[in-house]
Amino acid sequence: MDINITPEPPYRPFPGMEGESDILNLGFNMPTIFFSWFIIGLLAVVSFAVYRKLRAKPTRLQLLLELIVDAFDNLTQSSLGKRGRKYLAFVGTIFLFVWLSNIIGIIPGFEEPTRDLNTPLGLMILVIIVAHASGIRVKGLRKYIREYFEPGFKIKGRWIPNPFIAPLNIVGEIGKAISLPFRLFGNIFGGAIIIVVLSHLLLFVGLPPFLMFFFGLFVGTIQAFVFAMLAMTYTAVAIAD
């Protein structure tokens, strides 16, 4: 049985997406780039169009966006406190981007950008930089570095840094950074593998649409939510006193 693991979509709705291309001797994964920008453009155009015509008696689209913004406003305020508003746009945008990236695969011919490991890795770099930079900004560099030597020794009321705990803390930070993108990628890619393998086993009868809905909509929504929540939690841990 010949199972292609990243199947070519049956048709390409848009031209110029013939797999990898070589510009400046770098490999570009064109579907990933294309669909990432497609989602970014969709989000930007829709939210800008709604923002330009805000009404007291909202339209359906405005109501939907207000629901999402309101939910994330509550979430960030409840876990980041009074600084929550500042991180609302960051967390909400990550959620919307990852969510649309995950569920866009249920449209025939569309490919999830998150199926490519590079997209979650890029998002991870963004999240880690934001978390650590805001940690340094809120607590100051001295206190930020001191966190890595916690818990230290207390000798006669003086705090002595513990040099043996620092490597563990640093490895813990690296582990957080590695597990964040691989969780998203593993879930989406594993779902894609299961869809392909089971569809071949069942000769595409009956089950594949339900698999698509389960792995695309259900798992995709949960993983997007988890990614945004973990981004927020890392930031909250970094800026907590």
Next chain:
Amino acid sequence: MAAETELADAITKAAQFIGAGIAMGFGAIGPGVGEGFAAGKACEGISRRPEEQSLITRTMLVGQAVSESTGIYSLVVAILLIFVV
């Protein structure tokens, strides 16, 4: 000579698939038990305080996602064994 290389390739291939299966099978035990435990505890919590349902569900999902990491690592190892090695 050619037969030996073929045999070595076949053994490598078999070892890859067996290794991927073992990695995925054993790696799935921990997250399965752990996530089920978290979900059960969340159910208990919701039955005790139904008004806190949304907070409990949210916390449960994040905790499950973190405890899922080891399963995801084994999935990545299995994928590497099958497709990359």
